[in-house]
Amino acid sequence: MRTAVAVPAGLGLIALAFGVAFSTPGDAQVEASFAVTGGLGEQIVSEHLVATVDEVGLVREVEVGFWRGTTAGIWLLIDATIDARVERTTVDVEVYVDGVRYSGTDRAGSATIDAGVVDAGFPLTGSALVELPADVTELPGARTAVLRIGTGGDQRLDSVIELVIDLTALEVRDSAERESVRDGVS
């Protein structure tokens, strides 16, 4: 009787050990950012930032202020109002498509909101641009691309804002014009 119980119990414990080993979170899960999610037009509040993304679109050529951006790929154009929640902080915009990270461009300098600095209670309104591959809408994960707005640097265990974007549903325009970043709410 004891053997009849001991063998299944031993096998069960070994199976349990495998389960524990495989279900233990790795560094990627343990150190993941804390994402606050929302949709277009919603005010999304993280620990550091308050952001409202009004519109996103794909364009082949863009003018922001006096800067004209061309690309061999395609621009993801993001129109947003971003404010610091607690204290002065930088703004960092990036997009993940199927786990691949695409950073906001720094080619437009201070004309775009990305890499700008915001103070608490002083929102900035403007655009951010992320350069994506020309065939991005055909890539796996294009329907669930993630737009992340954070403070840059090491974002492990940090609070970030995320919006899921279906890139395949976006209209592709040949060109778009936007003003440079300005103070205040749009």
Added chain:
Amino acid sequence: MTWLRRNRWFLVALVVLIPGAFVVSLIPRWFPYQGAQPQPDAVALGETATYSGAEITLTGLEVLDGGPLNAPANADVVVATIAFDVVDPRDGAYCEITVVSDEAGYERRWESETVSDSDYEIPDRFAQTCTFAERGAYDLQLTFLVPHGQVEDPAVQISSSAGLPRVLRLS
């Protein structure tokens, strides 16, 4: 004898050990993290506090309407005047001064202006950089831009690398 009565001491042990295990799990990171957080020490306007080797007194704190001062849109100007008397110099200690307000329902902070963005001019007799490195007394004046109408009762926070985690909160 009921099951509860038979196992009462094991149950008592569980009641003690489970919360105990929770507290022990907090020892490596949570308690050191909490201990390293800034510990504000409230000091009233006009009172003197000793901090980082200096006698520090907030002698003036005003919130000025940014409109007449041609401040940037949607900004008021906070002017803080602070008397420092460094009696025990701390070479290499950095000094950071911010304006703090919890009027939004949570605490917000603003850094001082390095160059005035309004028509308010700091008189020449005031220093505009704080230091704990040299013995002697000096008066400091700083300006801060805060959102218009949102900050009416601010405090000035002074922190020094030689004084942390204690910080002064003057108002």
